[in-house]
Amino acid sequence: MNIFTDWPSYLPELLAGLGVSVQVALLSLAIGIPGGLLLAIGAGSKNKLVRVLIIGVVEIGRGTPALVVLQIFYFGLPASGLTLTSMAASVVALAATTAAYTSEILRGGLQAVPQGETEAAGALGMNRKDTLRFIVIPQGFRVAIPSLIGFAILIFQATSLAYTVALPELLSQAYSIGSTTFNYLSVLLLAGLMYAAITIPASWLTGRAEKRLAQHL
Amino acid sequence: MDIFLTVLQGVPMTIGLTVSALAIGAVGGIPLALGRRSQIPALRFLAVSLIEILRGIPPIVWLFIIYFGLGTALPQLDPLTSAIVGLGVISCAYMAEIYRGGLSAVAQGQWEASEALGMGRQSVLTFIIGPQVFRVSVPAAASYAIGLIKDSSVAYTIGVTEIVYFANDQSRQSSDALGPFFIAALVYVIMTIPCAWATRALDARLRMRVAR
Amino acid sequence: MPPMQEKPLTKPLAIRLDSIAKNYGEHTVLKNVSLTVREGEVTALIGPSGAGKSTLLRCINLLERPDTGCITVEGSRIDAGTNFTTKDLAALRRNVGMVFQSFNLFPHLNVLRNVSIAQERVLGRTRKEADVRSLQLLERVGLADKAKQYPSRCSGGQQQRIAIARALALDPRVMLFDEPTSALDPEVGLEVLAVMKELAAEGMTMVVVTHEMQFARDVSDHLVVMANGAILEEGHPEDIFTDPVQPRTREFLRAVLER
Ligand SMILES: Nc1ncnc2c1ncn2[C@@H]1O[C@H](COP(=O)(O)OP(=O)(O)O)[C@@H](O)[C@H]1O
Ligand SMILES: [Mg+2]
Numbered sequence: 001m002n003i004f005t006d007w008p009s010y011l012p013e014l015l016a017g018l019g020v021s022v023q024v025a026l027l028s029l030a031i032g033i034p035g036g037l038l039l040a041i042g043a044g045s046k047n048k049l050v051r052v053l054i055i056g057v058v059e060i061g062r063g064t065p066a067l068v069v070l071q072i073f074y075f076g077l078p079a080s081g082l083t084l085t086s087m088a089a090s091v092v093a094l095a096a097t098t099a100a101y102t103s104e105i106l107r108g109g110l111q112a113v114p115q116g117e118t119e120a121a122g123a124l125g126m127n128r129k130d131t132l133r134f135i136v137i138p139q140g141f142r143v144a145i146p147s148l149i150g151f152a153i154l155i156f157q158a159t160s161l162a163y164t165v166a167l168p169e170l171l172s173q174a175y176s177i178g179s180t181t182f183n184y185l186s187v188l189l190l191a192g193l194m195y196a197a198i199t200i201p202a203s204w205l206t207g208r209a210e211k212r213l214a215q216h217l
Numbered sequence: 218m219d220i221f222l223t224v225l226q227g228v229p230m231t232i233g234l235t236v237s238a239l240a241i242g243a244v245g246g247i248p249l250a251l252g253r254r255s256q257i258p259a260l261r262f263l264a265v266s267l268i269e270i271l272r273g274i275p276p277i278v279w280l281f282i283i284y285f286g287l288g289t290a291l292p293q294l295d296p297l298t299s300a301i302v303g304l305g306v307i308s309c310a311y312m313a314e315i316y317r318g319g320l321s322a323v324a325q326g327q328w329e330a331s332e333a334l335g336m337g338r339q340s341v342l343t344f345i346i347g348p349q350v351f352r353v354s355v356p357a358a359a360s361y362a363i364g365l366i367k368d369s370s371v372a373y374t375i376g377v378t379e380i381v382y383f384a385n386d387q388s389r390q391s392s393d394a395l396g397p398f399f400i401a402a403l404v405y406v407i408m409t410i411p412c413a414w415a416t417r418a419l420d421a422r423l424r425m426r427v428a429r
Numbered sequence: 430m431p432p433m434q435e436k437p438l439t440k441p442l443a444i445r446l447d448s449i450a451k452n453y454g455e456h457t458v459l460k461n462v463s464l465t466v467r468e469g470e471v472t473a474l475i476g477p478s479g480a481g482k483s484t485l486l487r488c489i490n491l492l493e494r495p496d497t498g499c500i501t502v503e504g505s506r507i508d509a510g511t512n513f514t515t516k517d518l519a520a521l522r523r524n525v526g527m528v529f530q531s532f533n534l535f536p537h538l539n540v541l542r543n544v545s546i547a548q549e550r551v552l553g554r555t556r557k558e559a560d561v562r563s564l565q566l567l568e569r570v571g572l573a574d575k576a577k578q579y580p581s582r583c584s585g586g587q588q589q590r591i592a593i594a595r596a597l598a599l600d601p602r603v604m605l606f607d608e609p610t611s612a613l614d615p616e617v618g619l620e621v622l623a624v625m626k627e628l629a630a631e632g633m634t635m636v637v638v639t640h641e642m643q644f645a646r647d648v649s650d651h652l653v654v655m656a657n658g659a660i661l662e663e664g665h666p667e668d669i670f671t672d673p674v675q676p677r678t679r680e681f682l683r684a685v686l687e688r
Contacts, residue, residue, distance in 0.1 A: 063406035063413075065367035067381060068398055075388055076395035119492055120533035120592075124547035124599060125522045127515065134546055139537050157275035164374060171278055178285060185286035192282060196273035203273070 003186045010177055010187050017173030018194055020087075024169060025156040027091045032098025032155075033148070039103035040110055040140075041132065054103075061100025067161050069093040074165040090162040090169075094155055101151055102144075109144030110136055146210045153199050153206075160195070170194060220387050224400045227380035228408075230297075234369045234379060237301045239362055242308025249313035254320065264313070271310035277371040279303040284375045300372035308365065315357045319350035359416040363409050370405075380404055440467040442501070443603055443634040449488050449498035449509070451481075451658075458484050459495065460658045466603075466651070469632045473639055473649035473666065477681055480655040482638040483607050489636065490525040490605065491518060503602050523551075526596030530608040532588040534580040534595070540567065541576040544595045551599060559598075566594035570624050586617035590624055597628075604628065606637040642685055646670050654678045 042054040061069075074089035084092065113136045121131040141148075163171040174191035178184035252264030271279075284299035294302065323346055331341040373381040380401050387397035444466035451459040458481045466472050474482045487493035488509075489500060495509040505521040507513050534543050544563035548554045554562070567573045570590040572583075580588055589609055596604060606625065610618030622644055629635060629648055639645055645652060645666055652666035654675070661675045673679045 059410055059413075060402070060406050063367075063409040064402040065370040065381070065405055067370045067373070068384070068402050068405065071381070071385065071388070072395065072398045072402070075385075076398045079394035114533070116529060116531050116533035117535055120527075120529060120535075120595075121547070123490055123492060123522065123525070123527035124595070125519060125551040126547055127519070130550045134550065135535055139535075142537065160275040160277045161371070163277065171275070171281070175281065175285075182289060184289050185282065188278065188282045188286045192274040192278045195275055195278060196270055199273040200269050203269075 002183075003189065006181070006183060006186055007190050010174075010190055013173045013177060014170060014187075014191055014194060017168060017170035017191075018198075020167065021156065021159040021162075021169040022198075024087070024090050024094065024159045024162060024167070025152070028094035028098050028155055028159075029152055031091065031095035033102050033106075035095065035099030036102030037106050037137070039099060040106040043103065043107055044110065058100050058103050061096060062104070066094060066097045066158050067164065069097055070161055070165060086162065086165040086167040089165055090159070090167050094158060097158070098151070098155055102148060105144050105147045105151060106140060108147075109140035109142075111140075112143045113139045142213060145213065146206050149202065149206045149209060153202050156198060156202075157195065220391065220393070220397050221400050223387055224380060224383045224397055224404060227378060227383040227401075228404065230377060230379040231366065231369055231408075234297070234300055234304065234372055234377065235362065235365050238304035238308045238369070239358075239365060241301070241305030242310075242312040243358070245306070245309030246312025246316050249309055250316035250320065253313065253317055268310040268313055271307050272314075276304060276307055276368050277374055279307060280371060280375050296372070296376040299375060300369070300377045304365065304369060304372070308361075311361055312358065315354050315361060316350055318357060319352075319354035320346070322353045323349045356416055356419055359412065359419065363412045363416065366409055366412075367405060440469060442466070443468045443470070443503060444489060444636070445499075445501040446485075446489070447499040447501075449485065449495045449500070451484055451488065451493065451495045458658050459488070461498070462655075462658070462660055464653065464660065464663075466634060466636055468634055470650045471629045471635045471637065471648055472651045472653060473637050473645035474653050474655060475639060475642070475645055475681075476655035476661070481658040482655050485655070486605050486607050486636060486638050489603075490522050490527055492527075523599070524602045525605060526599060526601035526603070527605045528589070528592050528596055528607070528609050530611050532580075532585070532592045532612070534588055534592055536580055539577055539579050540572070540583070540591055543580065543591060544598050547595070548598050563594070563598055566597050567591070570594050571620075584617065585613045586620045589613065589621045593621070593624055593628075603634045603636070606635065606639070608638050608640060610639070610641060640685065642670075642682075654681065656681070 039054055039058055042050055043058070045051050045054070070090065070093040073084055073093045074086060077084060077089075117135055117139075118131055121135050126134070159169055160171040162169050163175065166172065170191050174187045175184075177187045181187070249264050249268060252260050253268070255261050255264070280300055280303040283303045284294065284296060288294065288299075327345060327349070331345045332338075336345070369379060370381045372379055373385065376382070384397040384401035388394045391397070442465055444464070446462060446464045448461040448463055449459050450457075450461050462481075462485055464472075464485070474486065476482055484493055488495050488498075489502065491500065491507065491509075497510045499506060499508050500521070501507075502521050503524040505517070505524065507517055507521055535546070538546060541560060541563055544566060545556065545559035548559035548562060549556060552559075564573055564576060567576055570593055572587055572590055572594070575583055575587060575591070580591065583591065589612075593609075609625070610621050613621065618641070622641065625635070625637070625644075626648055637644070637649065649666050651663065652669050653663040654661040654669065654673075656677055661678050662669065662673065669678065670682065673682060
């Protein structure tokens, strides 16, 4: 059973890597979700040009693999004079992907708010901005929460792509341990379980969130 | 233009990888989905655990486990085989969940009606429920396939010569570091957007047909 | 508030609609409808479904924008044919409260917040001021004890009374009601009608689209019968109920009263 015997010795480095992964995921979500909200609101704009432009950006963002977006920011951008650290490139790339995907999720949420309520707000004299801020967005977000959690899990998994830009996240740490010990299987399995230890409970949370929402609305 | 053609060389590999993984998932998802609905608790537990663990670990990590990890223990698989196996087993888990959704969409009444006709559980599943499940699963499977086209790009990290592999190669070799990646992005968008539109149309049509 | 004993004709105008027309594509919903409503009057709008009653009512506060025509409410005038600013719109809506068939309360806010939010955002009241006023109004519709509940915990009749309080909170000079009791069981509808009667007695100017013929007959000062996007006839409710001029009105009244 020598697969497991070395796990305690791997743990400190892997935990450090996990910390980086979590950090990248949280930062990407913190930047990307507000971006997604802006795109979702823009996609409902009265201006047709704005609408078409935003839908185009979102479709391109969703059609491009996160890995390619990451390579663009890390390997591509220096050619145009802007060099990002591997941390910055990872966060920016995953935030962009987050914005594209969550804009669709949030758009669905915003559209789920009954038109009667926006009419009621209008009849009460509330302007469009206040109606969005106090009536539509809070409810739209609530509807979107289960899907947002589901997406957050995917983004956390996607932080492993940052291995390709030499960010010392969980997979990079595991791989570098593997390349010195040649015990790839053992360390990669442990790393995999560490990912699962976060994603599996998080996906249970999605189910719970769905149930609670169903109760409240 | 040269860059464009070079990056395009990766397309057959990307498509081949996606299709192979999907085929494995479409078949392997069946026992997993049935296991999830089994009346034997141990079997159910096994199926759920497999599905959760397969989906809970990032695809790139699975590829590394298979290519580098198993490679040190067993005779090493080549990159393409590793990628097909890795993405294939992950697809099994996702397809199982899609089938499960399809199974619950097929009305309970159909089971009862068929059993009332004296058909055994086995033949009800094969001749009545199964075909319907496949049909209602098509839209979800198609959108999963679109995701898989993009996810297959991780195979580049173990050296499979797909789109991103060529883009990377070009980026390193030519003076234009950015161009090849934009071309790669464009190729993916061109491959996925028509698929997405087709899925949406198909979804609308199937929904009409299943609507009672 | 104008004294009740004054002669109807001398009351000032609260609402004036001049040849309002509205089409949805090929479909004409309102054919040059003109209507005046006097201060302190209750106008009931009746007619078969699809007549255009809701559309006309929604044109008054421009929830529906007419293709042509002029709308004047308490001195604010908007010509639908020309461009108007959001400021003009705000000025007009400032004086108009509206109650919907489906209540349209905000489900994520508790009852008190439902009534307070627009006061804060539109009138610039502080939260404290708004809440004091909201509690007064909830008291008035008999629901002060529900202030901290969410709308989903209230019955339909309670929700509609909350919606009335919410509209009143902005101190409108005109209240519009679009079939406020149609989504309610008859006996629950009565509690809503009671609140509306009280409002009418206090001299609120009201326009009520309704299928409650009893309410139209007993409470309204002016009755308007619509069909096919036009006004069939209008006048004193008692006159129309006892002796309608138009055969279509007769038909409609027979159909609804004999049910
Ligand atoms: N948004 C809309 N689009 C198209 N037609 C509409 C719309 N709203 C109302 N209509 C049509 O306008 C007509 C009048 O509707 P409405 O004012 O709701 O009638 P009422 O309230 O008298 O029942 C109906 O024929 C209805 O189908
Ligand atoms: Mg109506």
